[in-house]
Amino acid sequence: MNRRSSKDSRQNIIDAAQRVFLLHGYEGSTMRMIAEQAGISVGGIYLYFKNKEELCLLLIDERLKEFSEKIDAALKKIEDPIDALREYILLSIEYAKKHNEFIITQSREKGFTFGIDIKREFFKRQKEVIKGIIFKGINKGIFVNCNIEEATRVIMGVIRGFVLSLVVDPDNLFDARQCSELILSGLLSRSN
Amino acid sequence: MNRRSSKDSRQNIIDAAQRVFLLHGYEGSTMRMIAEQAGISVGGIYLYFKNKEELCLLLIDERLKEFSEKIDAALKKIEDPIDALREYILLSIEYAKKHNEFIITQSREKGFTFGIDIKREFFKRQKEVIKGIIFKGINKGIFVNCNIEEATRVIMGVIRGFVLSLVVDPDNLFDARQCSELILSGLLSRSN
Amino acid sequence: MNRRSSKDSRQNIIDAAQRVFLLHGYEGSTMRMIAEQAGISVGGIYLYFKNKEELCLLLIDERLKEFSEKIDAALKKIEDPIDALREYILLSIEYAKKHNEFIITQSREKGFTFGIDIKREFFKRQKEVIKGIIFKGINKGIFVNCNIEEATRVIMGVIRGFVLSLVVDPDNLFDARQCSELILSGLLSRSN
Amino acid sequence: MNRRSSKDSRQNIIDAAQRVFLLHGYEGSTMRMIAEQAGISVGGIYLYFKNKEELCLLLIDERLKEFSEKIDAALKKIEDPIDALREYILLSIEYAKKHNEFIITQSREKGFTFGIDIKREFFKRQKEVIKGIIFKGINKGIFVNCNIEEATRVIMGVIRGFVLSLVVDPDNLFDARQCSELILSGLLSRSN
DNA sequence: AATGAATGAGATTTCATTCAT
């Protein structure tokens, strides 16, 4: 048996939980499945997490934070709004592909209210990021002078659609890069 | 005892099940919830449906068929591809709003395989419908000469994104009509 | 629909019940099965029988009485104890083959007590019949002067074993006639 | 909470299940009865057995194997076919008395097919054992030169009848030893 | 007399959580 540090054990469980939740959803996953996936005992999970709900919430929280940080780090280096928006979209999709579709699609578990605050906060934050990019683009005369609020909603909607397609209809995906170019083409001022 | 005809009871249960599944997902919904929602006893459900899985599958089947028929009926009367595509998008969203979001979002139930055939068939059918519209539009010179397959995927993706937003982030929806105009604007040939 | 007289309906249900009980046992049979087998509605059964238990009890009673009468009628015409015993054994097996294995084998249902009085009465009665035959045979010097009580038990045991084999291991039955000759050979006095 | 080793618990449940099945049959026994008899919670049973059916099947399997081994061990030490056959019959009845009647009598459960393979295999094996004894007895000139197949069927039938009587009509049993002597007397060559 | 929709009690089964070891 591999002895692990407390921190390693915790992370190990979170990672295992994610793999299981992704595959079976919250209600469809059992603590036993997670324990098996993590290679520990059922009781062991409860040494690190109060219960199943908390485990899931912490997992969601961790992923959303990780994603936010990744986005922030990437955008810090980019000046051009076009590049920034493209990067945002590509990163979103890439991250979703890697491990996060489940966060978006599981929102129905526990009657919509499950993790609702965390998610609301996250969406609000992302909205601000996108709005910032568009605002800058319009100011610079690169993007058409559109309704920023509305454009942001469209962009988040398209990304969501792409991510959902990953789950629901993976045989009919359009390319992530095309997805970003499509959105950009709608925003670019005619003079570009 | 509230006596109903067999057919009424059946439909009553399906409708109740839909409301419940929509709210809690498949695993998160219980037969007791459905029974309460339908105003009958739990055992009563089993007079009409073999088990929970069959109930859900029949429900999905019914909705998808109903939607397909609605789409077919609406498009039969429309000649102009622009109008047809707009109608398709608006109907999709309207129908989803009314009762169908859950179908799209529940795909993780039972390890992704739940109702997979029914859904695949449905998506295939809808893809053909959209492709038909675009093909006609291009032939008539109304739409730009784009990659039909790819354009179809984008359209389905955007609709999906809109529908998912209904569930996940209903405070930040963009307007259904705007959604359709956005898509159309991308397809219209510059000469329009 | 075939209208039936009340008496026909009753008998029709009993016969259906027997076929179903025989196949699935008491607990394994449902009123719905019986109704289907009888070609009537579930509720219809309750017009003729108070409940499942009474139906089964009446059925057992009817069969055991029918069998007793058949035996009595057959034996009345027979003078020779050898013939009588042979006939008794052959009739028992024939009757069991036709429809009655279930009566013997279902005694474990409802914790042994199910129909216990009826059966006890029946066994007592049959024991008397067999004892009568043997007594007569001994008196006439045809049978060896054995312990009548004991011989009767053996005979009933062998018949039971044969009947049980019908159910449990039908590929390895010995012939009914051989069964009777076996028993007789044990009883016949050496001088025969 | 009564803590036991995993192995103890398993055996404890099997033993409890046997007592309950014997009394009420398969369909008539409930998991709650078994749990109560075993002194654990209902859910606890499912830690060791997938479901009721598997529990029953494993139980049958265990008993039949145990019996087979007991027979094999006993017969290994016995040279004389008379002693061997007597021992076989006495052991069969003794074992049945102790805990096994239910195996023979429950064959109607689940429409006759329940555990059919296990039982068929068992009967086949026992048939071979008996045939072996008789063959040896005939070869040695101790038994009459009878039809071995047929004699075996008779023997198995008589044992079955005795066992069934244990269940159905325990007030009218003939003695186990008498049962074996009866069978032997039929087989012994007149010169003995 | 007859139906079959509906019920309610109880069966089997699952699983998050606890706790003796």
Added chain:
DNA sequence: GATGAATGAAATCTCATTCAT
């Protein structure tokens, strides 16, 4: 820290019985 046997509550499902029609 770690285990995994055990529990108890709740889920799915079954079915004898009732009762409006």
